[in-house]
Amino acid sequence: MRPLSDSILRASFVAAWLASAVLAIPQVVDRDDPPPNPPPALPPLQSPIATAEQVEINGGPNQTTPAPPAQGGEKPPIPITVQLFPSSPGVKTCRGSPFAEMVLPADASRQPAFTGRDGQCYDLADTGQCGIFAGNKADGCEARLFRGLRCTEFSNLAVFQEELRPVGGFFNSISIKCGVTPVEPKPLSLGNLGGKLQKPPGKGSTTAARALDAAMRAA
Numbered sequence: 001m002r003p004l005s006d007s008i009l010r011a012s013f014v015a016a017w018l019a020s021a022v023l024a025i026p027q028v029v030d031r032d033d034p035p036p037n038p039p040p041a042l043p044p045l046q047s048p049i050a051t052a053e054q055v056e057i058n059g060g061p062n063q064t065t066p067a068p069p070a071q072g073g074e075k076p077p078i079p080i081t082v083q084l085f086p087s088s089p090g091v092k093t094c095r096g097s098p099f100a101e102m103v104l105p106a107d108a109s110r111q112p113a114f115t116g117r118d119g120q121c122y123d124l125a126d127t128g129q130c131g132i133f134a135g136n137k138a139d140g141c142e143a144r145l146f147r148g149l150r151c152t153e154f155s156n157l158a159v160f161q162e163e164l165r166p167v168g169g170f171f172n173s174i175s176i177k178c179g180v181t182p183v184e185p186k187p188l189s190l191g192n193l194g195g196k197l198q199k200p201p202g203k204g205s206t207t208a209a210r211a212l213d214a215a216m217r218a219a
Contacts, residue, residue: 078162080104080135082143082176084128089166094130109139109179119144119177121151128171135160141178145171 082102085094102122108114128145135141141160147153149172156169 075162077106077136077138078134080106080108080139080141080160080178081133082174083132084124084174085130085132086126087129089130089168092166093164094132094166099126100124100128104135104141104176104178108141108176111178114141114176114178116177118151119175121173121175123149123173124171128174129168131158131167131169131171131174132164133158133160133167134162134164136162137182139178140180140182141176142180144175144177145169146173146175147171149173151175 080103082100082104083094083098084100085096085098087094087096089095104114105111113120131143131145133141133143139160143158143160144151144154145156145158145167147155147170151173155171156167158167
């Protein structure tokens with residue numbers, strides 16, 4: 001019976017070795033295959049900071065108010081949105097994927113949180129290098145970008161526009177203020193100069209003036 005038991009032991013060792021060799025082989029995966037675990041969701045903007053007292057508060061989810069319908073042939077208002085990117089700006093937009101996105105209420109220009117002297121301050125979870133700030137001219141929204149937390153060390157100013165344009169800089173916090181009255185440049189006033197400006201004489205008038213001057217000198 002001993003030769004039989006030796007054969008069984010050898011077979012067991014061979015089976016165990018084959019199993020370990022199979023487990024040690026690297027698994028080939030396609031680059032397009034999704035990862036085994038879903039990627040983590042993008043972190044939202046951190047809780048807003050009240051700039052008046054500089055104290056963090058727990059803000060609930062952003063609640064948007066439906067925008068009023070457009071009248072006549074006017075364009076419908078667009079949502080007031082913020083997209084922040086960790087990479088530098090490109091030619092027409094920011095590069096990469098946003099690490100923070102935000103939608104402001106449609107009536108932000110009438111809410112005290114966004115119409116205060118310093119606006120609403122937000123600390124970011126990452127350092128931003130580019131942002132896209134979309135909004136309507138009537139909303140009068142602007143964003144101040146700061147290098148430091150709690151909206152310190154001013155870096156740049158971004159105005160919310162209907163046309164999407166990337167705004168660059170290095171910032172770790174932003175302050176959003178709405179209801180800002182745009183400063184329209186006044187038309188140039190000529191004052192008393194308007195009556196003194198005369199149309200230059202034509203070619204025929206110049207020739208006649210020269211002929212008259214020559215006749216007076218000859219006399």
